[in-house]
Each structure stands twice: as C-alpha cells, then as structure tokens.
Amino acid sequence: MRVLVLLGLAAALAACGRDQAADARSTAADAEAPAAVVEAAPKRWFISAANPYAAEAGASILRKGGSAVDAAIATQAVLGLVEPQSSGFGGGAFMLHYDPATQTLETYNGRETAPAAATADRFLMDDGEPMGFYDAVVGGLSVGVPGAVRMLELAHQDHGALDWAGLFEPAIALSEDGFEVSPRLNGLLARIPKLHQLPAAAEYFYDADGAPRPVGYVLKNPAYVQTLKVVAAGGADAFYTGDIAAAIVEAVTSAPNPGDMTLDDMAGYKAVKLEPVCSFYRAYQVCSMAPPSSGGVTLLQILALMEPFDIAGAGAHSVEALHILFEASRLAYADRDQYLADNSMLAGAGGLSSEEVIAGLLNPAYLAARAQLIDRASAALEVLPGDPSAYAADLSAGKWRNLSADASPEPPSTSHFVIVDGEGRVVSMTTTVEFAFGSHLMSGGMVLNNQLTDFSFLPERDGVPVANAVAPGKRPRSSMSPVIVFDAEGKLWSALGSPGGPAIMGYVVKTLIAMIDWDMSAQAAINLPNAVYPRGEPLLEENAFDAQIIAGLTARGHQMTERALNSGVHAVRIMPDDAFDGGADPRREGVWLTGEVEAIEN
Secondary structure: OEOOOOOOHHHHHHHHHHHHHHHHHHHHHHHHOOOOOOOOOOOEEEEEEOOHHHHHHHHHHHHOOOOHHHHHHHHHHHHHHHOOOOOOOOOEEEEEEEEOOOOEEEEEEEOOEOOOOOOOOOOEOOOOOEOOHHHHHOOHHHOOEOOHHHHHHHHHHHHOOOOOHHHHHHHHHHHHHOEEOOHHHHHHHHHOOOHHHOHHHHHHHEOOOOOEOOOOOEEOOHHHHHHHHHHHHHHHHHHHOHHHHHHHHHHHHOOOOOOOOOHHHHHOOOOEEEOOEEEEEOOEEEEEOOOOEOHHHHHHHHHHHHOOOOHHHHOOOOHHHHHHHHHHHHHHHHHHHHHOOOHHHOHHHOOOOHHHHHHHHOOHHHHHHHHOOOOOOOOOOOOOOOOHHHHOOOOOHHHHHOOEOOOOOOOOOOEEEEEEOOOOOEEEEEEEOOOOOOOOOEEOOEEOOOHHHHOEOOOEEOOEEEOOEOOOOOOOOEOOOOEEEEOOOOOEEEEEEOOOHHHHHHHHHHHHHHHHOOOOOHHHHHHOOOEEOOOOOOEEEOOOOOHHHHHHHHHOOOOOEEEOOOOOOEEEEEOOOOOEEEEEOOOOOOEEEEEEOOOOOO
C-alpha cells in the first residue's frame, strides 16, 4: 500500500516563486561569501516494549543505525528469553512496516499453521463434546508450526540494514550471563498450575522443591544460547530444518496429549505479506492486519460505528461515550465471531474469501446501517451478526448465510512493541505464544505455542460450518491488532498495539479515541482505565471507575463485571515538530526509550 501526501497546486507554485526570488537575491552574496556549513540534524529513534531488557536490546541496534526491522529482531529474541509467558520464537506474530521514503505500508503474516494431519474434530472428545480449554492447551495437540522466525527473516530481507547474525548478540549475551526474574514472570509462574508438571519447564522455571524462581533470581538459558547461535549463523532455514526442527517435532509428538507435527510441516512453513486493512476515523487513516487476524477489521468496524456520535463532546470515559463504545463493540464482535478467520483457506471450498469478508464488513453502507442500530439511551437486548451481502450486489448472500458462530476460548496473553528508526521507518508488531507459557512445552530453550486452541473447538453448529474450524495448513484466527495511523495529510501520526486476547481491539480503540477525540498524550491515553466488550460481557477495569459511572451504565442496561484488564499497550505519536510522544502500559513492565543514532555500521 502506498500512502500519498497531496500538496495544493497553488501553494506549491507560490512556494516555488518565493524560492526563485530568494535564489536571485542571494546569488551575488553567495558568489562573494564562503559557503555556510550546515550540519545535519541528529537522527532520532524510538522504542516502546514490554520489558526493559527487550527495549534496551532494540535500542542498542537503533543506536548503531539499524533499521526498525533490525531492532524488532533483537527485541523479539530478548522477549522470548525474559517474557517467555507471552511470546518467542516458538510462537508467531504480525508486523506492520512503514517506510516514509517510499510512502509504503506493508504487513507481514507470521501466524502459525496447523499440521497437515490436523482435522476439524481435533478438540472434540469421543462423545462429541469440546475438550476443556486447559485440557487442550497442555501438551503437543495445541502446538502450531511456529511462524515468528520465518516472518522476521522475510521482513529483514526487505528492510534490514545490519547483518542478520549480529542482531542476535544482545539475546545471546543475556542468555549466557542471565537476567533477573521480574515480578510479573515470578507471579505467573506461581499462578499457572500445570507448568511445573512438564519436565523441561519444571527444571528451568522452578527450583528443586517446585518453588518458582524468585524475583531477582539470575536465570540463564544455555539451551536458548545454542538455538540463537544456530539461527544467527544459518538463518530461518536452520530453525525450520535440522536439529532445531527435529527437537521441536520430538517435543510435540512425545508430549502428554501428543500432537501430529512433522518435519515436513516445519520445513514447509511460509510467512506471507498481506495487504493492510485501512479505513478513516475522523480525519485519520487507521491501518491494521487483514485475516487471519480478526483484529484489524473488528477495530475498524468499532471506530466506524462510533464515528456518527459526538465522542469528543461526550467527554473522556463519560457514561455516554462508554455506552456508545460498548454498543459498537457488540455489533463488531458479533460479525467477527461469525465471519472472520483464515478466510484464504475457505475461498477454494466455496466459502468467503478474505477480500470478500473485508469488503463486506467494511462497506460504508453496511456500517451506516449497523450504526443506526445503536440506541443512545439503552443497550440492545440482543445483538446478531449482520448480512453485508444486502448492501453490495457483488457479494453472494449464500456465502454469508452459511456460517455459524465461532467457539474458541481465547484467553489473554501476547506482547506488543513499537519501533521508529533513525530514517523514520516504523514497525508495529504484536507477537504471541497464545496462553501464558503457551503449550507449557519447551524445546531449544523456547516455550512452544498453543496457538491451535485459537481455532473453534466446534467445527460446526447444527450442521452449519464455523469459519474458524481446524483444517490442515490453516492459520488460527487471531485478535492481534498492530496499528499504524496517518493524519489528514498522509503523514505518519501514530503506531500502537496491545496484548490481551479478544480484548485487544478494545484496548487499541480506547487508546485511539483518547488520543483523537480527547486529545490525550500517548501515555495518558494508555493509562486511561480499560472498558471493553469483547464477547458477550461488558468489562470494566477493577477499582478504576467511580460509582456514578457504573450506575449510569447500569441504568442503560449494561450488566458489567469488574476485573483485572492487564492491557499492554505500547504506542508512539509523532508530534508536529517530529518529536516522539511515547507511551508504555504501566499494567505490565514496559518502558519506552528514545535517543540519537550514534554510529552507522556497514
């Protein structure tokens, strides 16, 4: 996608005339005076990530003149070490990349795939009932073919500035020397009940008595050192073939609740580039990921459904604004659960293609009709998915009506980071192993994902197929929603994203409307209490809303639950003077850093 900045012709001609006159006046003086030496302004970079070690790893690459993609590789390598509960090379990711020099926005799909042997009844028991979520998660059955490494290599081939091998040096050094266990990592080790029952995880994360490594314990990972060195030397091929791939397959197939991944599945994995999904909210163009992410389309729907209402006038987190947010979310999530999946795998079977789904769900006429369903005074008693085919003659009604609602548990996890390099190139990347510590299996010092439980556990309802059913080679539906935003002139304005399972879209929307409608800084927008309506239940961040707000929403028909909503939004906003307005979510352990390029390596 190319984002074009249009200049007024008259203004451009006037500027040209002024420049020519100035040139004529200065010609004589220039002939007599020595040429002035103009020093180039220092090139500045930015990074916001969920862990200080990871942010510093990315910063170390940016200081050397590395690209945003170079820094993303270093950041992800360290996140897999210090925040293994959330992401790593045993999982997958989505990346948005913007290059201002070419005004090109690209998206990279590193979502995991189901093995070739996978079938639609993967998570059904003998009696036809779906497995319990935790029963499905732990072990090899839930592990998809990891996608992060292949995706990062593809992005590096397009946008890398430094040598691939050197990007792993921060993670290698930290794995060898050790890092201090953080409060968040320690707390999750204590709360995840089955992790210590898996031998590799038990040996690494717990002491001989089964107690989790304490806060401040210096944890080293020699197995991960070896994995990193092999990948640094041999690229992604060394991950997807050879000893690393064999060890992953062995871990998956020999585990409790074994899976069916093969060496051919590993070797055949491909990361792909997709067209971004983009739409306008107010004067801003918001861009995100296409399916198999449901996040991009869903958050764009929420914003479009809110746009007819005066959210700015209602005020930040007023009853009016929260009510509209809840009702817009209900409508968008109803569509999401019905239609969004890895639609590229469905088109050949007579199902909806990704292009049809995006065109239908983001059709302005359809969204305008859906927005009219929002009653400003009260919550709807029932919200159903819509029928976009009624608003476009070229959309087959039969395809839209032959799908049933998804049934995937979708717990919150994941990580997000934002990077801007010295040349202004931007990465917004969301990365995950799905549940906390993924499948609980480890191989090569890495936690392996449980991404296949993002598929619907029910392949059909009453004989009607579910779009997000398991199929060989298919990518499970995701909620990850990395975002890049452009202003009215097409100039980069912001980049952001969040972890949080199906609440991700709500966290991102909250941050966007806070910056756009309520003119908040990035950090203030992130800090704003979370209020989301992900799937059938309005949720408020516990102890964050006063009684008057809760009473007002209750009076409009919302029956809310207060709970910990641990978003992990990381964001940057580009100010008019090109300064960085950064933010990192205080609900996790994130930080943001900025500085100048100190030396450029060749």
